[in-house]
Amino acid sequence: MVFAPTGRDTHLLTVTLRERGVHVEPCGSVEQLLQLVGEGASAAIITEEVLSLSGLDQLRNWLEQQPTWSDMPIIVLSTSGYASRATAKRAEELLVLGNITLLERPVRPETIGLAARAAIRARQRQYQMRDRENTLTLMNEDLQQFAFSVSHDLQEPIRNIAVYSELLKRRLASSLNEDNGAFLNFINTGAKRLEVLVRDLLTYTRLINSPEEAITSIEAETALAEAMGGLAEAIRSSNAQITWVPLPKVSVRPFHLQEVFQNLLSNAIKYRSPEPPRIEITVSNRNSFWQFRLKDNGIGIAPAYKDHIFGLFKRLHRNDELSGTGIGLALCKRIVERYGGAIWVESGEAAGSTFCFTLPE
Ligand code: ADP
Numbered sequence: 001m002v003f004a005p006t007g008r009d010t011h012l013l014t015v016t017l018r019e020r021g022v023h024v025e026p027c028g029s030v031e032q033l034l035q036l037v038g039e040g041a042s043a044a045i046i047t048e049e050v051l052s053l054s055g056l057d058q059l060r061n062w063l064e065q066q067p068t069w070s071d072m073p074i075i076v077l078s079t080s081g082y083a084s085r086a087t088a089k090r091a092e093e094l095l096v097l098g099n100i101t102l103l104e105r106p107v108r109p110e111t112i113g114l115a116a117r118a119a120i121r122a123r124q125r126q127y128q129m130r131d132r133e134n135t136l137t138l139m140n141e142d143l144q145q146f147a148f149s150v151s152h153d154l155q156e157p158i159r160n161i162a163v164y165s166e167l168l169k170r171r172l173a174s175s176l177n178e179d180n181g182a183f184l185n186f187i188n189t190g191a192k193r194l195e196v197l198v199r200d201l202l203t204y205t206r207l208i209n210s211p212e213e214a215i216t217s218i219e220a221e222t223a224l225a226e227a228m229g230g231l232a233e234a235i236r237s238s239n240a241q242i243t244w245v246p247l248p249k250v251s252v253r254p255f256h257l258q259e260v261f262q263n264l265l266s267n268a269i270k271y272r273s274p275e276p277p278r279i280e281i282t283v284s285n286r287n288s289f290w291q292f293r294l295k296d297n298g299i300g301i302a303p304a305y306k307d308h309i310f311g312l313f314k315r316l317h318r319n320d321e322l323s324g325t326g327i328g329l330a331l332c333k334r335i336v337e338r339y340g341g342a343i344w345v346e347s348g349e350a351a352g353s354t355f356c357f358t359l360p361e
Contacts, residue, residue, distance in 0.1 A: 001025070001116055002033050002041040009077075009105070013045070013112065020113035022120065030055035034062050040127075043073040043119035045112075051076065056093070063098045069130040073099045073119035077107060148205040154198050162191035193319065200327040203259070204312070207334055215339075217361075218254045220247035220292070224281070226254075227261035234269050244281035248290050250359045256335045257359070260343075263328035264355050268296035270322060273352075289341060289358040296354075301347040310343065332357065 002025045003014065010026055017024045025041065027033040033044055046055070059074075066072060074094070094100045099122070101115055165188040169181075176184065224247060228235065235242065242265065250257060268279045280295045301309065301316070308314050310333045315326040329343075336343045336357045347353035 001043050001045065001120060002027055002036045003045045009047075013107075016109045016112060017116055020109075020117070022113065022116045030058045034058065037062070037072060042123040043075065043116065045075045045077065045116065047077045048079050060094070063094070066098075067130070069126055069133055071099045071122075071126060073101070073122050075101045075103060075112075075115050075119060078102055078104045144205060144208050147201065148209055151198050151201040151205055154194075155202070158191055158194045158198055162188065162195055165191060193323065196323075197325045197327075200325045200331075204327050204331050204334070207256075207259075207331060213253070215251050215253060217249040217251045218257065220250050220257060220283075220290075223254055223257035224261050226258045227265060230258075230262050231266055231269070234266060238269050238272065238277055240269050240272075240277040240279065242279045242281070245283060247281070247283055247292075248285075248361070250290055251361060252335075252339050252359050256338075260332045260335055260357060263332050264294050264357075267328060267355075268294065268298055268353075270324070271296075271298045271317075271353075273297060273299055285361070286358070288361050290361060291356060291358045294355045295352065297352040300351055301345055301353050303347070306345050306347065309345070 001017065001022050003010075003017075014024050014026055025036055027036060030046075030050060033046070037044055046059070051059070063072065076094070099119075101119070103111060103115060165184060169184050169188060172184070173181075221244075224244065228242065234240070265279060269277045275297055278297045280293075282293045282295075284291050284293075305316055309316065310329045311326075312330040313326040314330070315324055317324065333343050336359060339359055341358040341360065343355070343357040345353050345355050
């Protein structure tokens with residue numbers, strides 16, 4: 001516990017607290033106090049006089065810059081007798097920033113002892129939270145690295161199974177009996193499915209692992225054109241009609257926006273109704289974010305699954321109905337959230353779906 005008093009009660013309070021088993025480190029200034037707090041002190045006691053010197057601003061700056069796990073307990077000892085109006089005003093100023101307890105002087109030894117112990121206990125909990133947060137971050141990084149390595153290293157063996165089972169199918173076509181032909185087919189289609197799954201997983205883990213870089217703004221229309229280029233065959237064979245209003249510039253990496261468009265468009269084509277797909281892209285501006293809307297005329301999504309479909313590996317169809325990996329929308333969500341945006345779907349069954357996402361200007 002650190003203590004920044006001025007004048008006469010330094011000694012008295014230090015003794016009082018030490019007698020109650022509270023380790024106290026007196027400081028001559030707010031700078032010194034903040035330094036000790038930064039080095040791991042549990043809580044701070046400050047007299048009001050210290051705050052009336054330029055201490056308040058320093059303290060406020062420090063409190064504003066606390067990490068998310070931190071809520072530093074601070075006990076303020078008011079000028080003697082009663083909490084003056086100025087004291088109340090200062091306490092109010094500090095209150096919005098943190099964990100302030102205001103005690104009037106003269107403070108009874110039991111009161112300050114209890115307040116100090118409660119503050120220390122609260123701070124210990126915060127340090128535990130910080131340690132847990134750090135451990136979780138490290139574990140998460142390990143897991144991401146693991147997922148990346150696994151999906152990367154699986155690519156080649158899976159590719160070999162797909163290629164050589166295809167080759168065997170062709171070479172042995174006439175000599176295989178019906179059962180063996182079917183077995184070989186299972187191997188081949190299984191390997192092809194795995195190939196797609198591993199490719200999507202790799203894209204997903206790459207995105208999670210990719211470092212934060214400086215972002216410049218890009219033309220959304222360029223990203224859309226690239227995405228449509230990647231889907232040229234699906235667009236042609238389904239007779240899909242895609243229309244869009246003039247699109248703005250957005251502050252994202254080009255391949256991220258392209259990935260979002262490509263996933264949403266390919267879904268709108270894949271999950272189509274008997275009609276040829278019709279997809280309309282519109283955009284509007286809200287609070288420094290652009291909101292994109294992709295409206296399709298496909299099979300729609302039951303309201304109960306509106307959130308579920310954005311989870312990793314979450315699908316509403318079996319692979320023998322419509323194949324997929326359940327990674328596309330999870331990937332879109334990770335991308336837009338990385339830029340502070342959001343993604344959601346507005347849909348009623350049979351009325352098509354409208355996928356909306358926001359990205360910064
Ligand atoms: P995948 O398409 O590989 O299954 P996604 O994460 O892209 O994975 O989509 C998750 C699920 O959401 C899909 O399996 C599908 O059931 C549903 N879905 C996505 N887009 C649409 C859409 N435009 N219309 C209807 N259903 C959709």
